[in-house]
Amino acid sequence: MRSFLLKVHIYAGLLCSSYLLIFGISSLNYNHNFGNPRNEKVAWERSLKVVDMEDNMALSEAVRDELGLFGWPLPWEMHREDGGNFRFGLSRPGKHYTIRVLFSENRVRVEETRKGFWAVINSLHALMSVPSSRFMVLWGAYTEFCTWVVLFSAASGVYFWTRRRKERLIGWILLLGGMGTSFFLMFYIWWRG
Amino acid sequence: MSAYTLLRKIHLYAGLAVLIFLVMYFVTGYPIIHDSWFPKPEPVKTTRTEPLAYTGPKEPEAFANYLQETFDLRGRPIRRRRLPDGGWEFRYTRPGTFYEVLVPPSGDSVSITTRKENTVATMVGFHKLHEYSGGKLYYIWAFFYDLASFSLIVFGLSGIYLWYRLTKKKLLGWILLGISYGYAAVTVLYLMYAP
Numbered sequence: 001m002r003s004f005l006l007k008v009h010i011y012a013g014l015l016c017s018s019y020l021l022i023f024g025i026s027s028l029n030y031n032h033n034f035g036n037p038r039n040e041k042v043a044w045e046r047s048l049k050v051v052d053m054e055d056n057m058a059l060s061e062a063v064r065d066e067l068g069l070f071g072w073p074l075p076w077e078m079h080r081e082d083g084g085n086f087r088f089g090l091s092r093p094g095k096h097y098t099i100r101v102l103f104s105e106n107r108v109r110v111e112e113t114r115k116g117f118w119a120v121i122n123s124l125h126a127l128m129s130v131p132s133s134r135f136m137v138l139w140g141a142y143t144e145f146c147t148w149v150v151l152f153s154a155a156s157g158v159y160f161w162t163r164r165r166k167e168r169l170i171g172w173i174l175l176l177g178g179m180g181t182s183f184f185l186m187f188y189i190w191w192r193g
Numbered sequence: 194m195s196a197y198t199l200l201r202k203i204h205l206y207a208g209l210a211v212l213i214f215l216v217m218y219f220v221t222g223y224p225i226i227h228d229s230w231f232p233k234p235e236p237v238k239t240t241r242t243e244p245l246a247y248t249g250p251k252e253p254e255a256f257a258n259y260l261q262e263t264f265d266l267r268g269r270p271i272r273r274r275r276l277p278d279g280g281w282e283f284r285y286t287r288p289g290t291f292y293e294v295l296v297p298p299s300g301d302s303v304s305i306t307t308r309k310e311n312t313v314a315t316m317v318g319f320h321k322l323h324e325y326s327g328g329k330l331y332y333i334w335a336f337f338y339d340l341a342s343f344s345l346i347v348f349g350l351s352g353i354y355l356w357y358r359l360t361k362k363k364l365l366g367w368i369l370l371g372i373s374y375g376y377a378a379v380t381v382l383y384l385m386y387a388p
Contacts (some may be wrong), residue, residue: 010352010355010356010359010360010366011365011366011369013348013349013352014352014353014356014369014370014373015369015372015373016349016373017349017350017352017353017370017373017374018349018373018374018376018377018378019373019377020345020346020348020349021345021346021349021350021377022377023342024342024343024344024345024346024349025342025346027218027323027338027341027342027345028339028342028343030323030324031323031324031325031339031342033324067388069388070387092384094384094385095384114385116385117385120384120385121381123384124380124381124384126222126225126226128226128227135380135383136380139380140226143226144226147219147222147226150216151219151220154208154212154215157205157212158208158209158212161205161209167202167205170206171205171206171209174206174209174210175209175210175212177210178210178211178212178213179212179213181337182213182214182337183213185330185333185334185337186217186319188330189287189288189319189322189330189331189334190287190288190289190315190319192267193267193268193269193288193330193331
């Protein structure tokens with residue numbers, strides 16, 4: 001039993017090794033904000049015949065798909081301009097687009113903001129999917145898998161420790177000390193924070 | 194002490210010390226990754242109006258501290274701002290509880306809206322509690338958060354070394370490591386450079 005659990009602990013841990021690193025680094029980044037987005041702007045345009053729709057969200061999604069982009073159209077960045085053109089924001093991990101649909105010219109103008117490496121690392125923290133990207137569904141499955149691996153590894157790690165005669169005292173001190181402090185902090189912040 | 198023994202001890206001791214804090218992060222993260230699976234009852238809101246006789250400096254921080262102490266608004270100040278009409282808006286929060294405080298331009302009263310969150314929203318509140326701000330208690334929390342985050346990096350890297358020293362047949366391990374880092378690298382590059 002111990003041997004089997006140890007193999008699962010090791011090999012599942014290896015498979016999630018990069019996820020642990022990304023999760024750890026992005027968590028540190030949330031606390032210290034050391035990786036600011038680069039916000040490099042690039043403008044481009046493309047010929048595109050778009051049929052106008054009443055529903056701004058449906059229109060945004062249709063334009064996104066026609067352009068081969070992926071991400072979330074942002075309802076608070078959707079505007080009908082005076083000349084009848086339509087402008088919307090599209091966001092996805094690592095990039096933000098401001099897209100202007102020029103119906104009369106059959107053209108679309110895009111301002112793309114590239115946020116860079118740290119923004120991508122941050123966004124991979126607990127990301128499950130991105131609209132119109134089949135590839136990113138896999139990351140959601142990886143997140144799910146690694147979440148359970150961490151919980152399994154925590155439980156199996158404690159089990160391995162209990163099977164060892166050595167390091168009992170230091171183990172109990174660390175386990176009870178960490179447990180007591182964690183529960184006390186959570187309770188106190190919830191109650192009187 | 195050999196490098197293997199040292200890293201094995203670090204892997205074990207760090208795991209035992211941050212166990213509950215780390216497990217809390219993965220458990221409270223679950224309602225975030227599966228938002229639609231969890232119920233979202235409306236939070237319970239109550240509003241009260243109290244007389245106010247504040248004569249201290251009209252600096253946002255001093256005013257916020259006075260209101261917090263006078264009306265027992267426990268939590269981290271997350272907003273302190275002057276409104277266009279000359280009034281003030283303050284917000285304080287802790288996991289499970291949120292206060293919105295409005296002071297009218299006359300400054301003679303204060304309206305306090307308290308929002309009590311449900312269990313799931315409280316869990317999410319704990320998950321999103323980070324950064325060194327809001328007083329000693331929150332500094333301790335942020336320090337534990339750092340420890341747990343750093344431990345994840347330690348587990349990921351020390352685990353590779355322990356596997357390498359512990360097993361004789363390494364092919365499966367190399368394949369899994371290759372998949373893990375190869376896939377992560379492809380995903381990062383995809384998000385950085387895909388159109």
